[in-house]
Amino acid sequence: MNRPDGGRALLEVRGIGKTYGSVIALRDVTTAVHAGEVTCVLGDNGAGKSTLIKILAGVHRHDSGELLVDGSPVSFSSPREALDRGIATVYQDLAVVPLMSVWRNFFLGSEPTTRLGFLDRRRARDVTRTALAEMGIDLRDVEQPVGTLSGGERQCVAIARAVHFGARVLILDEPTAALGVKQAGVVLKHVARARDRGLGVVLITHNPHHAYPVGDRFLLLKRGRALGAHEKSEIGLEELTRQMAGGAELEALAHELRGVDR
Amino acid sequence: MTSTAVSDPPDERVGPPRPLDRLVLRPEIGALLGALLVFAFFSVATERFLSTGGVATWLDDASTLGIMAVAVALLMIGGEFDLSAGVMTASTALVTAILATRLGWNVWLALLASLAFALAVGALNGWLVTRTGLPSFIVTLGTFLALQGLNLGITRLVTGTVQVSGMRSADGYSSAGFLFASTFTLGGTAFYVSILWWVLCTAVAAVVLLRTRFGNWIFAVGGSPLSSRAVGVPVTRTKVLLFMTTAGAAWLVGSINILRFTSVQANQGIGLEFQFIIAAVIGGCLLTGGFGSAVGAAIGALIFGMARQGIVYANWNSDWFQLFLGVMLLAAVLVNNALRRRAERVRR
Ligand SMILES: Nc1ncnc2c1ncn2[C@@H]1O[C@H](COP(=O)(O)OP(=O)(O)OP(=O)(O)O)[C@@H](O)[C@H]1O
Ligand SMILES: [Mg+2]
Numbered sequence: 001m002n003r004p005d006g007g008r009a010l011l012e013v014r015g016i017g018k019t020y021g022s023v024i025a026l027r028d029v030t031t032a033v034h035a036g037e038v039t040c041v042l043g044d045n046g047a048g049k050s051t052l053i054k055i056l057a058g059v060h061r062h063d064s065g066e067l068l069v070d071g072s073p074v075s076f077s078s079p080r081e082a083l084d085r086g087i088a089t090v091y092q093d094l095a096v097v098p099l100m101s102v103w104r105n106f107f108l109g110s111e112p113t114t115r116l117g118f119l120d121r122r123r124a125r126d127v128t129r130t131a132l133a134e135m136g137i138d139l140r141d142v143e144q145p146v147g148t149l150s151g152g153e154r155q156c157v158a159i160a161r162a163v164h165f166g167a168r169v170l171i172l173d174e175p176t177a178a179l180g181v182k183q184a185g186v187v188l189k190h191v192a193r194a195r196d197r198g199l200g201v202v203l204i205t206h207n208p209h210h211a212y213p214v215g216d217r218f219l220l221l222k223r224g225r226a227l228g229a230h231e232k233s234e235i236g237l238e239e240l241t242r243q244m245a246g247g248a249e250l251e252a253l254a255h256e257l258r259g260v261d262r
Numbered sequence: 263m264t265s266t267a268v269s270d271p272p273d274e275r276v277g278p279p280r281p282l283d284r285l286v287l288r289p290e291i292g293a294l295l296g297a298l299l300v301f302a303f304f305s306v307a308t309e310r311f312l313s314t315g316g317v318a319t320w321l322d323d324a325s326t327l328g329i330m331a332v333a334v335a336l337l338m339i340g341g342e343f344d345l346s347a348g349v350m351t352a353s354t355a356l357v358t359a360i361l362a363t364r365l366g367w368n369v370w371l372a373l374l375a376s377l378a379f380a381l382a383v384g385a386l387n388g389w390l391v392t393r394t395g396l397p398s399f400i401v402t403l404g405t406f407l408a409l410q411g412l413n414l415g416i417t418r419l420v421t422g423t424v425q426v427s428g429m430r431s432a433d434g435y436s437s438a439g440f441l442f443a444s445t446f447t448l449g450g451t452a453f454y455v456s457i458l459w460w461v462l463c464t465a466v467a468a469v470v471l472l473r474t475r476f477g478n479w480i481f482a483v484g485g486s487p488l489s490s491r492a493v494g495v496p497v498t499r500t501k502v503l504l505f506m507t508t509a510g511a512a513w514l515v516g517s518i519n520i521l522r523f524t525s526v527q528a529n530q531g532i533g534l535e536f537q538f539i540i541a542a543v544i545g546g547c548l549l550t551g552g553f554g555s556a557v558g559a560a561i562g563a564l565i566f567g568m569a570r571q572g573i574v575y576a577n578w579n580s581d582w583f584q585l586f587l588g589v590m591l592l593a594a595v596l597v598n599n600a601l602r603r604r605a606e607r608v609r610r
Binding site for chain 2: 057059078079080083084089091093094095096097098099100104107108109110111113117118119121161
């Protein structure tokens with residue numbers, strides 16, 4: 001990646017690929033996530049966006065290519081390892097346990113304990129309530145099962161959790177998909193705030209109006225391949241929208257870009 | 263994508279607090295009501311039920327079942343079954359008895375060896391289930407059959423019969439017996455110490471389940487293993503530990519039995535695994551995992567004990583116990599189902 005400052009990427013993939021049985025979900029994709037920058041991943045349904053972030057998050061192991069954290073190659077065997085390196089993720093399916101309460105979901109896997117080793121329930125509840133309030137969600141009760149929340153509220157719980165635990169890299173897979181105008185705005189503000197705090201952010205969205213204002217670089221995927229990677233300075237909102245809209249223009253562009261690649 | 267406007271002030275969603283709702287969501291509520299009902303019924307219908315001797319008898323009946331039901335409940339909340347848990351109570355007793363009576367081991371040493379054996383089988387169950395991804399129902403059915411065969415085969419090889427006896431003369435019998443099979447007197451009546459073990463196991467399980475990280479993980483791996491893994495819960499380790507817990511509980515019950523009766527039949531324990539599951543379900547555990555209670559399972563076992571002894575006191579044929587069980591189980595499943603739907607009513 002031709003970075004202007006030449007700084008080392010927090011997270012980098014080089015020619016990465018992933019197959020599910022005979023399905024090639026991702027093939028030869030290269031990109032990087034730098035501190036204080038937002039990398040947007042865009043593409044059609046089934047383009048392989050979620051597959052890419054699941055590799056970054058440690059859910060899946062890549063089959064080919066390299067995944068580098070702080071410049072050294074890694075192969076996460078579980079999401080725990082990614083989390084331990086400060087990489088937190090909001091999954092498209094949210095990864096919540098419907099029957100468990102909001103605060104138990106919020107801290108699942110990273111529960112706070114008292115000195116005696118028991119759950120610090122008061123702190124967990126307070127932090128959950130505060131984090132959700134910051135997200136613009138005022139829950140009746142953090143004790144209620146997550147399954148009883150609305151889709152958008154559930155999404156906010158997952159985002160608030162990732163924002164809270166993402167120490168270095170924050171990955172968001174379509175975080176605004178089910179959100180209202182206000183909450184989507186809040187989420188984008190959080191993305192910008194995380195970026196300003198020096199985190200690297202990976203944002204997946206279908207909405208160029210969400211991607212463009214916060215994004216620093218844009219990775220376009222189609223059928224598992226990288227269709228193009230642009231710095232913000234290289235592309236305008238209109239062009240980005242046009243490329244995302246696809247259709248015949250996208251096909252033409254695909255040819256053009258492949259020609260450029262070779 | 264669609265920008266359905268979410269109402270700005272959240273206040274309008276804040277309904278009045280409904281304590282009844284909270285209560286209804288507790289998984290053990292149904293079992294508690296059932297226990298009160300059964301208790302009231304037999305208290306009125308029979309004389310002996312409420313006598314101290316009667317109470318000691320049904321508490322004892324419930325105790326060993328309860329120890330197992332609590333462990334099985336944890337496993338069920340974690341989303342798995344263990345069909346080998348019943349035979350395991352016999353296997354551990356046989357290992358202890360054979361080592362102590364045939365090889366002349368000290369009882370304590372024999373107990374330690376059978377504990378190690380139990381934990382190893384539990385770990386094997388867990389490893390097979392998590393490794394293969396097969397339903398635990400089928401994997402533990404395999405261990406169930408294997409253990410059943412081992413119990414009979416080895417006992418016959420060693421003793422030439424299908425039972426091992428003579429524990430009383432083994433070294434260390436009296437001290438081990440004191441811990442696992444003695445009685446204590448309360449109001450002039452002797453109660454078995456197994457009742458205390460039951461209470462202790464229930465308390466520990468309840469605290470672990472609701473107040474520790476591990477407890478949080480139990481609910482999570484049963485509710486959604488994929489989501490749990492995605493947020494960093496060690497799913498495999500949690501499940502393996504749960505299988506080891508049921509095996510450990512089976513060791514405790516096997517030890518209580520062998521030290522109390524001083525002999526063990528090789529075909530003991532078969533069929534008990536379903537009683538454990540039934541007690542756990544009556545106590546509010548969902549068959550699908552992710553929901554349930556340790557206290558509820560203990561109450562489920564209590565219902566069992568009260569009904570089984572109550573029917574004896576009432577001089578009814580024990581056939582009626584099966585009918586009672588069936589009705590209890592159906593009622594519990596229906597209640598649980600309704601509860602779950604309340605807890606889960608997912609809005610879209
Ligand atoms: N677990 C899986 N097993 C088999 N195939 C899979 C699996 N996960 C994804 N795929 C396939 O991989 C391809 C890429 O899927 P992916 O979820 O990465 O797409 P996406 O870009 O996130 O799409 P969307 O915008 O709809 O979320 C799809 O064709 C999908 O069917
Ligand atoms: Mg996706």
